Amino acid sequence: MKLQRIGAAGAERPIVVDGGHAYDLRSLTADIDGDFLAADGIAAVATALGAGRLSRIEVSGERVGAPIARPHAVWCVGMNYAAHAAESGSAPPSTPVVFFKTPNTVIGPYDDVLIPPGSTKTDWEVELAVVIGRRARYLDSVESAMEHIAGYTISNDVSERAFQLEQSGGQWSKGKCCETFNPLGPALVPRDRLDAGNLRLRSFVNGEPRQDSSTADLIFDVGYLVWHLSQYAVLEPGDIVNTGTPAGVALSGRFPYLRDGDVVEVEVEGIGRARQRCLAAARETSPLRA
Structure with missing residues (x-):
């Protein structure tokens, strides 16, 4: 289902x-x-x-649109796979690294991704996304946190690394919130239909393999993440939690960054496969003044 x-x-x-x-x-x-x-x-x-x-x-x-309409928030967890933390030049975190994407970054799983003007380092990130089903606040256990999950979908946490790391001013949001930077879907699979702790994730660029890992390699699993976030904020039904990406992104230096015309495919076992074409975004022109 x-x-x-x-x-x-x-x-x-x-x-x-x-x-x-x-x-x-x-x-x-x-x-x-x-x-x-x-x-x-x-x-x-x-x-x-x-x-x-x-x-x-x-x-x-x-x-096919994003499987959830109008999320209140898109929560994101960084460096949640040890190999990805290493390719990013960081040690595995001892506590979840959290950042936000604006909800208007969410698009359908087959919609185009727009590469921002001036971008030189637009990157892909396949992730298992958790969809919150019940309001979660100050949860008392990881086990109870699982009851607040509606299900799972696929996220491509598109990132502009120069914006994120070189022009950040100390935070990541500049490189995470460009328009179209969160393709989501194609489907929401109910929580009880999947073992979120053992799902294969893969990504491809122009048909060539990039990432290939499993959610079994998550540093912080989905139940822990929902419990942890609930200690600091209220998670609302329909909120999205991007759980982190495995190794194999362009930031590693092993692959080129995305360019106009590239095609990214991301898949998570049991959910499906999404495909996005990358297009150069045009600058908005100012209206003529009388």
């Missing part, structure tokens, strides 16, 4: 894909968002699907 949002940007419709068939969810919800998740919407979908109450629809050729 995989939940998706399909249709033109800003007008996506909720569906569920099961057994090779797609089913319309608009009899249950207008969208897949925080309110839907907080109301135990995934369980309602499973019940309706099992009872045969959902209408089959044809979605071939439709655009």
